[in-house]
Amino acid sequence: MPRARKGHAPRRGGQRRGGGARSSTQADSPSSDDEAASEILSHYSSTSEGASIAEENLGNEVVDEQAQQEELEEKLKECIDNVADKSAKTRLGALESLRLAFSSRVLLDFLLERRLTLTDSLEKCLKKGKGEEQSLAATVLTLLCLQMGSGPEGEELFQSLRPLLSSILTDTSANLGARHSCATALGMCCYIAAADVEDLVSCLACLESIFSGAYGEEASTAPAPLHPLHCCALQAWALLLTICPGSHISRVLDSQLPRLPRLLSSDSVHLRIAAGETIALLFELGRDLEEDFLYEDTDALCGTLRALATDSNKYRAKADRRKQRSIFRDVLHFIESGECQEETIKFGLECMYVDSWVRRRTYTAFKETLGSGVRHHLQNNELLRDIFDLGPVLVLDAAAMKASKISRFEKHLYNSAAFKARTKARSRVRDKRADVL
Structure with missing residues (x-):
């Protein structure tokens, strides 16, 4: 069944135009803003010089990212194998690692080849595991469904484990933590993949x-x-x-x-x-x-x-x-x-407006499931972008990505320069010796 979502489509684009009249003193000092801007630019120019050097290393960074991706996939393969281990401690560690990885990255291509193996292992954890293991398995199942999306793979995953989730949820003798996670998993998986x-x-x-x-x-x-x-x-x-x-x-x-x-x-x-x-x-x-x-x-x-x-x-x-x-x-x-x-959610170079209770409930549900990874998924997960009408994933070249990522040191330099320039501009206006008409 296609999702018939309600609520307003998000408005993407630049910042809103602000109102508010300027004071008469500011109006009489039109040069102060220009001077402040020039001081900021001159102070910040030293950091832009480093940017050209960084651009020369973009090729090396791409290679490093590929190596990191391969290393991550090797670790995930090991975790998927460990979910079926005989040791409960090993299974718990593997489930927690998968939870962190699935919530912080989009891994669809990697998981498509291994979803059946992982689904079988999660089913065993839900059936035979104790409270904490069942709870983590339900959470990982939710994240796996979110990775698979609303296509045939997600639908198959939901249909295969829905009876088990419902059974644990309604079992009054089951662990309460496991029942909490199963309630959330049942709602989220149904929302994503119900046919x-x-x-x-x-x-x-x-x-x-x-x-x-x-x-x-x-x-x-x-x-x-x-x-x-x-x-x-x-x-x-x-x-x-x-x-x-x-x-x-x-x-x-x-x-x-x-x-x-x-x-x-x-x-x-x-x-x-x-x-x-x-x-x-x-x-x-x-x-x-x-x-x-x-x-x-x-x-x-x-x-x-x-x-x-x-x-x-x-x-x-x-x-x-x-x-x-x-x-x-x-x-x-x-x-x-x-x-x-209304609430504004910013992620990467985009923003989304949560301006209805339907959108508020939907965004909160995904935020609680993904934690700090929700912004990464809003940028890169096609399912979330479809749900919130964000359009196709933005494809930026390496230079654009580099330009959008300012290091903490560069942010510090920029903020410091802006603060000094703003202070000087205000001091000139507030100086008693300044001409005030």
């Missing part, structure tokens, strides 16, 4: 059965150890809602939107936040279906959201209170006005 609506609806129902256990009469009565599991399942469920057909969204609005506000009283700040963001997402999806979408208990809901947005209870951790207030202010503002807080 038809039946698979999507099945995964939604499985995830819904998990977090529905947090409702009860009072959300605060749910056992604390289960809060992270409920949170993971709810977030994975919300991710899948972003690609659901309108007919299913309508049923979810009727069945789940009236119940979700109960989770806003949970003792877990993470579950409260996940519930608030999911409510905002459902309002956005509802308004996409009907311009005049209305929720009967909007006034009561806004009252609860307002209380959470101004919560100052001292028994909550300060960082939790700050994060909660910030997010619930955004949720409340969206429900009342329909405006979503």
Whole structure:
């Protein structure tokens, strides 16, 4: 089933044009900006001289990169073999190495030849491993699916391991950490590689059965150890809602939107936040279906959201209170006005705008899976570029790549020069002896 993504396409390009009037003093000193710019350029020229020398070594750098790539592949081959080792410690080390490698690099060509071997090994880890091993195996499976993409290889991977992920997730005797990872893996793999609506609806129902256990009469009565599991399942469920057909969204609005506000009283700040963001997402999806979408208990809901947005209870951790207030202010503002807080994500020479709750949930899901590697994947992974409408991968020659990468020392020199020039320019303006008309 092709993904029917919602949300605005990202706007790529340069910086926004800023407003703001200049002061009268600045207007009367038009030469100060030019002088500052010239001083910056003259100070920074010493660093540009080194750039020409560096360009001569580009050929050597390419050779070094190829050697590094070959060395990496040899290590990965060893790790893939070690995932099937008899020693649990060896398997854990191999899984962790694969997790780091898959999250930080795009390795599609390398993995296509070895995906069946790795899939079989991951299946054994999920079936026979203990909690930590199962958890890591589910995470590596998610990253492998992300590397394979939405084509036949990704679909085959998802179909082969979906029953096992669902089985561990719903097994109340299974390790909680393993169940958390399986909830995330089920949501992410389904989002990436689900072939038809039946698979999507099945995964939604499985995830819904998990977090529905947090409702009860009072959300605060749910056992604390289960809060992270409920949170993971709810977030994975919300991710899948972003690609659901309108007919299913309508049923979810009727069945789940009236119940979700109960989770806003949970003792877990993470579950409260996940519930608030999911409510905002459902309002956005509802308004996409009907311009005049209305929720009967909007006034009561806004009252609860307002209380959470101004919560100052001292028994909550300060960082939790700050994060909660910030997010619930955004949720409340969206429900009342329909405006979503915009976030700009910069990576390489590009940037992406997260300007809807659909895009926010999608980007957050991939960011949590990839960690610090999310920007590399946004630049180079065709799957993510397709999901976020970023177009084909930008192909830059070696010189352009070198120009876009400024060393830490060069950045220091440039910032130092800019600071000095800016200080001099401001000093001239602030000098009492300066002519001020």
